[in-house]
Amino acid sequence: MPLDDALAARMAGPDFWPLYLFDDDAPDVRDDDAEDEEAYITRFPTGGGFALVLDVTPAEYVDLDVEAPGLPEPANVGWDDQAHFHPHVMPWRELDLLCRAVALHDAELRHPGPMLALLCRFAFLDENDDLDTITPLVDAAFESMRPGAGGTGRVREETREWFDLRDLRGTGLAWTTLADGYDAVDQDSTDGLPLYSLRTPSSEKFPFAAWSALLTYARERTAATAAAPALVEPAVRGALDRCLAADGHEHLPALADALTAAGFADPVLLRAVGDPMDRTEACWAVETLAGLPQGELVARWFGPSPLSGSQSWRLSLTLPVKGRPERFGPQVAGELNAALQEADLGTAELGGSTLQPEQGSYVLVEHHLAILIRDDLARGVEVASRVLRTFSAADTATLRHRGKPDIIPLHLPT
Missing domain, CATH: 3.30.70.260 (ACT domain)
Incomplete structure (x- = not known):
C-alpha cells in the first residue's frame, strides 16, 4: 500500500520538509502548536512480513522501527530529534537496497522517492561509500518531493545538508561481525562527526537478528528479479548490454520493447525502464535486471558527483x-x-x-x-x-x- 494518507497530505504542506529536516529557516513552532501537531505513522513493506515503520512528529521527533517475523511488536532501530538523537542506523548501501526492495513490492512507492527522502536521515556514509553512486539518487528523491524548492546549486541543498550531517568517512568507523554473524558498527576516533547509533557491538537494544533477516530478504527479493527466464533471451541481453554504456539511458526504449516481447512480467521494472519518473529510477532498474552491484551504473550514467572532494x-x-x-x-x-x-x-x-x-x-x-x-x-x-x-x-x-x-x-x- 502507498504512504499513509494523512502523512502524504501533511508532506504536501509548504512547512513539512523544513520542519521534518529541522531546518534553521523552518517556521517557528510554539509549544502549544507542537502539542497540537499530530504524529504520523507509515509503513514501508518489503514483503515476507518485513517492513520499516516511520513515526513522525514534524519539528519534534522521528522514530524508525523494524517489523519482522518473530518479533512480537516493531523494534526500534533509531530516532532523530534535536536533543538525544541516535540516527545512525545503516550505511547508504543498506538504505538503497531497502528502497529497491520496497519499490519492487509496492508499485506506488517508487525509488528514488518518498521513502529515500524520509529515511536518508537514518543513513550515513562510511569508507565503503562512493558519492558518485549516491548523489544523483538523493537529489532525485528530494526533487520528487519538493520540485524546484531545493536551491539552484550543483546539488540540491537537502542533499548537501544530508552530506554535511551524515558523512562519517574518515571518523574511525569500524564494522564488526558479531559471533552470531550480525554486522555492528563502532567508532575508534574522536575526529569529525561522532557516531550516535544503537547498532554498536555491545548494544542490547538493537534488533540485530531482525535487521539481518530484513536485509537478507531484500537481497533475495532483488536477486530473484535478475533470475527471470526472460532476461536470458538474446534480444534482451543485447538491449541490456547497450544500456550499460555511459550513454545507456538513450537505449531504454529498445530495452523496454525487448523485455515486453520476451514476456518479462515485473510491472515495477517495466515501468521504470519504459516510463521512468527520473533517469535514476531507470538506472537502478537496469542495474537490477543486469545483476550489477548497487550504484555501478549510477556512477557510469551520471559521472563524478559534485560533492566528490568536498570538505x-x-x-x-x-x-x-x-x-x-x-x-x-x-x-x-x-x-x-x-x-x-x-x-x-x-x-x-x-x-x-x-x-x-x-x-x-x-x-x-x-x-x-x-x-x-x-x-x-x-x-x-x-x-x-x-x-x-x-x-x-x-x-x-x-x-x-x-x-x-x-x-x-x-x-x-x-
Whole structure:
C-alpha cells in the first residue's frame, strides 16, 4: 500500500520538509502548536512480513522501527530529534537496497522517492561509500518531493545538508561481525562527526537478528528479479548490454520493447525502464535486471558527483556579550549565517550561552555559535571576520575547531 494518507497530505504542506529536516529557516513552532501537531505513522513493506515503520512528529521527533517475523511488536532501530538523537542506523548501501526492495513490492512507492527522502536521515556514509553512486539518487528523491524548492546549486541543498550531517568517512568507523554473524558498527576516533547509533557491538537494544533477516530478504527479493527466464533471451541481453554504456539511458526504449516481447512480467521494472519518473529510477532498474552491484551504473550514467572532494569544518565561536544589547548575539548569528549562505560557504546558528552570578542573579556573558564551513576554510573564516568587525566583535570573539583548543585567528588578509 502507498504512504499513509494523512502523512502524504501533511508532506504536501509548504512547512513539512523544513520542519521534518529541522531546518534553521523552518517556521517557528510554539509549544502549544507542537502539542497540537499530530504524529504520523507509515509503513514501508518489503514483503515476507518485513517492513520499516516511520513515526513522525514534524519539528519534534522521528522514530524508525523494524517489523519482522518473530518479533512480537516493531523494534526500534533509531530516532532523530534535536536533543538525544541516535540516527545512525545503516550505511547508504543498506538504505538503497531497502528502497529497491520496497519499490519492487509496492508499485506506488517508487525509488528514488518518498521513502529515500524520509529515511536518508537514518543513513550515513562510511569508507565503503562512493558519492558518485549516491548523489544523483538523493537529489532525485528530494526533487520528487519538493520540485524546484531545493536551491539552484550543483546539488540540491537537502542533499548537501544530508552530506554535511551524515558523512562519517574518515571518523574511525569500524564494522564488526558479531559471533552470531550480525554486522555492528563502532567508532575508534574522536575526529569529525561522532557516531550516535544503537547498532554498536555491545548494544542490547538493537534488533540485530531482525535487521539481518530484513536485509537478507531484500537481497533475495532483488536477486530473484535478475533470475527471470526472460532476461536470458538474446534480444534482451543485447538491449541490456547497450544500456550499460555511459550513454545507456538513450537505449531504454529498445530495452523496454525487448523485455515486453520476451514476456518479462515485473510491472515495477517495466515501468521504470519504459516510463521512468527520473533517469535514476531507470538506472537502478537496469542495474537490477543486469545483476550489477548497487550504484555501478549510477556512477557510469551520471559521472563524478559534485560533492566528490568536498570538505566541511565545524567551528565554535565564543562571543562575549556582557554589556551588549539583548539582541546582540542573535543579530551576529543571523548576519553571519546570511553572509555564509550568500557566499555558498556554510551556515551559522546560536548553540548556547554562558551565565555568571552577579548581585544575586545571573547575567549573560557569552553566546556560543555553531559554524559550518564548506569547501574553503580560509574564505569562510574571512567572511566570519568581516561580519564580526561590523559588530566591533572580532577582537573579543574566539573561534576554534569544535572540540579543539587551538584558536583560529580572526583577521582579514592584508
